[in-house]
Amino acid sequence: MRINIILLAVVISFFCDAAEAGNTVEQWRIFEQSFRHKTNGNPFDDVTVKATFINGPDTVRVKGFYDGHDIFKVRFMPNKSGLWKYRIAFDGIDCREKTGSLKCVPARAGNHGPVRADSIGFAYADGARYIPVGTTCYAWAHQPDELKRLTVETLGKSCFNKLRMCVFPKSYDWNHNEPELYPFEGEAGHWDFSRPNPEYFRNIEQCISSLDSLGIEADIIVYHPYDRWGFSSIGLSDRDRYMQYLISRLGAWKNVWWSMANEYDFMNAYTDEDWKYHLRFFAKNDPYGHLRSIHNGVKLYDHNDPNITHVSIQASDTGNGGNLRSAYGKPVIYDECRYEGNIPWVWGTMSAEEMVQKFWTGFMSGGFVGHGEVLLTDNSVAPDKSDEVLWWSKGGILRGKSHGPIRFLKEILEKSPEGAKPVKGITGWQDYPTLGCDNKWFLIYTGRDIHCQMMLELPEDHDYEITLIDTWNMQIIPVEGLFRGRSIVPIRESPYMAIMAIAIPD
Known part of the structure; x- marks a missing residue:
């Protein structure tokens, strides 16, 4: 009898170990659980999914999200190896609490975790050096699949390790095409902001995942003013739902950064208090503490805000980066210092030599600088008539000459001593x-x-x-x-x- 009990315990132990092995995830990668449950009302509002993950003294709480077709999901990015036990609770549906565990294995080579900021610069979570050399492709995620694939192929051959991109589609010169998907159910003027479109956000996360596979940080722009659909003036309660949906759905990717806005001061629907609220919301509700910034048009935001992790600005005087860093006690990125290009607007007329000069001046002065390119193949067509593919917005290919010398600078900086x-x-x-x-x-x-x-x-x-x-x-x-x-x-x-x-x- 005693032998049978021992054998039974061994069998139970074996199956428990097998179950644990099936729930194995690499540190800083994504563990996901899905649950199917039919709902009659609005699943985005009527159902709340909360998960708690515990590993020794560490506890991480995350919220789930609705992914359409009666599917709810929970995503979790473990920040350390070992055994994590979890508990998932449901409110609003008759669903029993789920419990389980996952085994987190140490990060493999090349996986350094999320980027963190200190008072002067950036580093990965494992301590590895990170020198941001970014670029901008605002609306690349909203282009046809073939163009998105070309953009990813171009990025894979480039030196860039950060990319600024918008959640919402963009309406501006050289941005006249309609996106294939929209972020909410409904139509222009009649959007149902209480019902995000899971397929739309599935596309965004696929783009983020593509960048992560290349070692590129995704600087996610939450709001922007260039809008003809009504996405730049969402009410507060709908904003809360939207921002939480972003956090729950996208936050488990290690390469995510949150940029509250592109040119926040051009968005007349929101006040400085609104922007403080948005920053506070992400700081409070993002369980992973991803980097947070806000980008200006003309009026520089008060970067003393404690919920801002680094200074993201639009300005051409990149040599002032060290002074701004000293003033705010935070690293400074000139995410927009004007663009290499030949468009009629003054912000897009820099030569490649000027762009490279701004990079060198900015980095030598203690800041960081981002790239942008707006080179037309046919500049005889008025911008409101042209739908040419420009890198700064739609991605595609790099036509300019600055990205080669920028790669050269990056290689020099990567060999420079830390602490410079x-x-x-x-x-x-x-x-x-x-x-x-x-x-x-x-x-x-x-x-x-x-x-x-x-x-x-x-x-x-x-x-x-x-x-x-x-x-x-x-x-x-x-x-x-x-x-x-x-x-x-x-x-x-x-x-x-x-x-x-x-x-x-x-």
Whole structure:
């Protein structure tokens, strides 16, 4: 009898272990549970699904969402390995509480988790370095499948590791096509904001997943003003439902960032108090603490708001990034510094050389800079008549010349020592933007100025090797000899040069 009891316990243990093995998920990936239940009313309002996940002292609470066709889902991103036990409760339907567990295994190579911000920069959750080099494709998610595939293919060959994209479709010059799907049931002027369209948001999450597979952060723009459908003036109660739906549905992807708005100050339906409320809502209800920002048109938002994690701005003076970082105690990204392009609007007329210069100036000054491209193949057609595919909005292919030199800069920065920060005095009275680290590494950018030689005020206690960097032609030119203290360095007589000085080990 005792032997039979022992055998029974072994069998039960075996099947429990087998069940646990079936619920295995990698750290910072997505665990999902689905439940089918018929409802007669509005499943978005009448049913609440709440889940609690516990791993030792850690407890994470998430809300489920309705995915259409009588399906409710719960998604969870475990932030540490080990055994997580969960409990899922339902309110509004006659459904028994669900319990279970999942085994979270350590993250594999290349999976660094969500990006976090500190007072000066960014890092992944596992501590790996993250240097944001982003781009903008506002409405790429709302284009035909073939164009979306082309955009993903282009991004896979690019240097970009962050992309700004809108949840809602966009109505603007070169954005006249109707989206294939709409975010709510109904039609223009008669939307039922109480009923999000699951198929629409399924498309958004597929786009986010595609970016994640490429190691690209998805900077999700929650609201924007360029609207002909009525999505830029949703009432407060409907906004709460919409924002919670985004959090419940999309928040389990590790590469998600929340941007409250593109050009918030152009949205007349909402006040500064509304934007504070939106930021507070995401900070309170997102169980994963994804990064949060708000992007301006003309009026810079007060980034002292404690619910903002980093400064996302539109401005062309990228050399001011270090000052803004000091003022707010948060990292600064010039997500829009104008665009490389040839459109009639002044914000889209920068040359590729100017775009690259803004990147170098911004990074050397202690900020970060984002890319944008609006290059027409036919600029003889009026913008209100043209539906040409421009990268800044619809994605597709990169036609410009700036993204190559931007990749070159990114590679240099990735090899730079961690802890590099803006320093002064190395170039004397000329005061070119300079990064330095522990007096052993310096990177100086001269911009448009042309020199045949330059005097550097290097520290006296080290010998330095000097390398010239042609930032536009992407060339690295070693300089013969060693340099110490006040030194005259020969420079190639070209604009857009940088100088790297590395101390020789003692």
